[in-house]
Amino acid sequence: MSKPEKVFKSTTDQLQLLQRRGLVIDDPMFAEEALIRTSYYEIINGYKDLFIDANAEEESFQACTTFSEIYYLYEMDNTLRFAMLSATLSAENLLRSVIAYVLAEEHGHSVKDYQNNRNFRQGKKITHGRSKGKYERELLLQIFSEVYHSTHQPMTYYRETYRDMPPWILVKGLSFGNLQYLFKLMLPGSKMKVIARATGMSSELIDDRFKQSFSEMFDILVAFRNWAAHGGRVYNHRVRKRLSHSPAHARFSVTHSAYQKHGRGRDDILSFIVALSYLRDREIADHFIRLVTSEIYDYVISFPRHEDMLLSQMNIPITLYQGWLHHSK
Structure with missing residues (x-):
C-alpha cells in the first residue's frame, strides 16, 4: 500500500503538526524562524529519530521533547x-x-x-x-x-x-x-x-x-x-x-x-x-x-539528559570524551 502523497504545509501548519505529535514548541517565534531558514525536512526529518517514542502506535515524540533539542542537534551536526x-x-x-x-x-x-x-x-x-x-x-x-x-x-x-x-x-x-x-x-x-x-x-x-x-x-x-x-x-x-x-x-x-x-x-x-x-x-x-x-559539551550543557544518548550515537565512550574535555580546559 502506497503512502499518502505529501502536500504543502505552511510553517504554522508544520508547528501544529509537531505539537499534535507531542513535541513541545518551547519558543514559537524561534521555531518558526528556524523552519523558514532551514526547512522542516532538514531539521525534523533529519534529526527526529532519536526523540521518537518507539512504543507509540503512531509517530509521536518522547515526553517533554522540545523543538530546541532537535534543532540544536541539527546545528551541532x-x-x-x-x-x-x-x-x-x-x-x-x-x-x-x-x-x-x-x-x-x-x-x-x-x-x-x-x-x-x-x-x-x-x-x-x-x-x-x-x-x-x-x-x-x-x-x-x-x-x-x-x-x-x-x-x-x-x-x-x-x-x-x-x-x-x-x-x-x-x-x-x-x-x-x-x-x-x-x-x-x-x-x-x-x-x-x-x-x-x-x-x-x-x-x-x-x-x-x-x-x-x-x-x-x-x-x-x-x-x-x-x-x-x-x-x-x-x-x-x-x-x-x-x-x-x-x-x-x-x-x-x-x-x-x-x-x-x-x-x-x-x-x-x-x-x-x-x-x-x-x-x-x-x-x-x-x-x-x-x-x-566543544560541540558535545555545548549540547550536553543545554540538554544534559541526552549525554548518554548522544555519545552512544556517536560511538564515543564517555571516558574518552571526558579525557578530551579535561585536556581542552
Missing part, C-alpha cells in the same frame, strides 16, 4: 560537517604534496617521465561503466590526460607556457578520490615512500599491517569527505568502508574487544579521528577533536 570538510581538505593537501614529491623524486618532473606505464601497477580489469574492459592503469593515465588538457588554472598556464606539467601541478586537478586511485596503483617502493613521508614514520618500521591500515585510512577519509560534501548527517553516520583495529586505536582507548563488540573506531566518526591521527600533521586530528569536544 552542521558544525561537525564543516569541520570534517576542513579536516579532510587539510589531509588532502598533505597527501597531494607527498604523492607529488614521491612521483617527481622517483620518476622525474616531466609528463613523459612520470606518466610512463612502467611507473604504475596494471591493476584490475574494469568490469562495468564507460571504462569497461580497460585495466585500472589505463583509466589512471586517461585521468592524467584529462587534467593535462584542463581549461582550469594553473594547469592551462603550465601546458601553454612549458608544454609540460610537473606532478605537483597535475595533482591539483585530481579529486580526492582520484588521488586515492593514484596511490593505489603506485609501485610498492613508491607507496612505501608516500606512507613514510605522510606519517613521519621511518620506512624500517612500516610493516604490511601498517601499509594496510594506511590504505584503509585513505578509504575512511574519502568516504566521510564525500558524505559530508553532499550534506549528509555526520555525527552518527557509518560509512561503508572499514578501518581495521590497529595500535593507533590504543591512543583513543579503543580495545580490540570494544572494536569487535561495539564497532568503535571501525566506520564511525571515531574511525575518522583515528584515520586523521595517522598523518604527520597531528594538529589536523587535534583540531577536529577539540571542535567535536
Whole structure:
C-alpha cells in the first residue's frame, strides 16, 4: 500500500503538526524562524529519530521533547560537517604534496617521465561503466590526460607556457578520490615512500599491517569527505568502508574487544579521528577533536539528559570524551 502523497504545509501548519505529535514548541517565534531558514525536512526529518517514542502506535515524540533539542542537534551536526570538510581538505593537501614529491623524486618532473606505464601497477580489469574492459592503469593515465588538457588554472598556464606539467601541478586537478586511485596503483617502493613521508614514520618500521591500515585510512577519509560534501548527517553516520583495529586505536582507548563488540573506531566518526591521527600533521586530528569536544559539551550543557544518548550515537565512550574535555580546559 502506497503512502499518502505529501502536500504543502505552511510553517504554522508544520508547528501544529509537531505539537499534535507531542513535541513541545518551547519558543514559537524561534521555531518558526528556524523552519523558514532551514526547512522542516532538514531539521525534523533529519534529526527526529532519536526523540521518537518507539512504543507509540503512531509517530509521536518522547515526553517533554522540545523543538530546541532537535534543532540544536541539527546545528551541532552542521558544525561537525564543516569541520570534517576542513579536516579532510587539510589531509588532502598533505597527501597531494607527498604523492607529488614521491612521483617527481622517483620518476622525474616531466609528463613523459612520470606518466610512463612502467611507473604504475596494471591493476584490475574494469568490469562495468564507460571504462569497461580497460585495466585500472589505463583509466589512471586517461585521468592524467584529462587534467593535462584542463581549461582550469594553473594547469592551462603550465601546458601553454612549458608544454609540460610537473606532478605537483597535475595533482591539483585530481579529486580526492582520484588521488586515492593514484596511490593505489603506485609501485610498492613508491607507496612505501608516500606512507613514510605522510606519517613521519621511518620506512624500517612500516610493516604490511601498517601499509594496510594506511590504505584503509585513505578509504575512511574519502568516504566521510564525500558524505559530508553532499550534506549528509555526520555525527552518527557509518560509512561503508572499514578501518581495521590497529595500535593507533590504543591512543583513543579503543580495545580490540570494544572494536569487535561495539564497532568503535571501525566506520564511525571515531574511525575518522583515528584515520586523521595517522598523518604527520597531528594538529589536523587535534583540531577536529577539540571542535567535536566543544560541540558535545555545548549540547550536553543545554540538554544534559541526552549525554548518554548522544555519545552512544556517536560511538564515543564517555571516558574518552571526558579525557578530551579535561585536556581542552
